[in-house]
Amino acid sequence: MAGDKTEAPTPKRLEDARKKGQVAKSQDLNSAIVLSGATGAMVFLGGGVFNQLHTRFTTDYQHLMLQMADPMTVTGIGALIQDLITSIGWILLPFFGIGFVTAFAANLSQNKPNVSMQAIMPKFDKLNPVSGFKRIFAMRMVVETVKSLLKMAIIAFCGFMIISSNQHLILALGTTTPFIAITKITEVMGHIAMAACVVFLVLGIADVMYQRYEHEKQLKMSKQEIKDEHKNMEGDPKMKGRIREIGVQMSRKQQLSDLKTADVVITNPTHYAVAIKYDSELAPAPIIVAKGVDHFAFKIREVAKENGVMIQENKPLARALHAMADIGDMVPPELFVAVAELLAIVYAYKGKTHRH
Secondary structure, rough: OOOOOOOOOOOOHHHHHHHHHOOOHHHHHHHHHHHHHHHHHHHHHHHHHHHHHHHHHHHHHHHHHHHHHHOOHHHHHHHHHHHHHHHHHHHHHHHHHHHHHHHHHHHHHOOOOOOOOOHHHOOOHHHHHHHHHHOOOOOOHHHHHHHHHHHHHHHHHHHHHHHHHHHHHHHHHHHHOOHHHHHHHHHHHHHHHHHHHHHHHHHHHHHHHHHHHHHHOOOEOOOOHHHHHHHHHHHHHHHHHHHHHHHHHHHHHHHHHHHHOOOEEEEEOOOOEEEEEOOOOOOOOOOOEEEEEEEHHHHHHHHHHHOEEEEEEEOOHHHHHHHOOOOOOOOOOOHHHHHHHHHHHHHHHOOOOOOO
């Protein structure tokens, strides 16, 4: 059927959708990249950050114990808390920086930067409860639910396997110091996080392909839509044809008007007709004032007869002039001799004297 959307979206359709904020993007891949960045930061920076936090809390605790020997003021407690928060902020700053960079890189990796005001404008049709109910049970929501359940199941399985393989280590934590226990627990959690990163990245890459498929599917066009788009971009062919036709008619009307002042019409004799005028005050060589083939060639001969313009048959010259010169052009140099000989015959016949 003509209305079936079976055609791939055109570049214009894709660009229009992009301007509206409609792009193929996988939130799963974004989450996977951010999680991978956070896990990498934990692996490479976690030990140093933990040691800095441990040292900071130990120092502040000792400082607090010393202060408790003397009466503390509200100002003193506030300064201590402010200093503690500032120190923790500087210690954790690399984690926040890595999180920001990975989040930015995740979005940039899928699509080039795009700011669309239409995407953030409120859409009141979304307030319709019937439409909302349909969206809940739409195929897209079913897919998202299945993906979420699949991720939870895989992560749970990976967590179970990692904890099971470290069961003896976990059971022995009760006999170690708190610092060692926290270190071991962090190590196990790091293994679970890395497994989650691998799972999320695999699912994210698969989701990117799915989102692109869905995006292209939603933007598919019918053959009629492609034709309409082509018309809008390049103009209606019928209108362009009509404009061209009007231009040709005006040109021919002007040619027939200028033909009245021509010196001679050179013919094929039936298929081609070229009218030439020579006036040394206008141009150093004869110029073409009218030319045509078939029906318009007949019209040129007819108007020439009505206005007493001489008609001369010269098949090679008529074809050459028609092919090599346009209206208003001077006769090409290679045809000067042939045209001059013909004009000499015309002037002699009319009893004219050639003016220089």
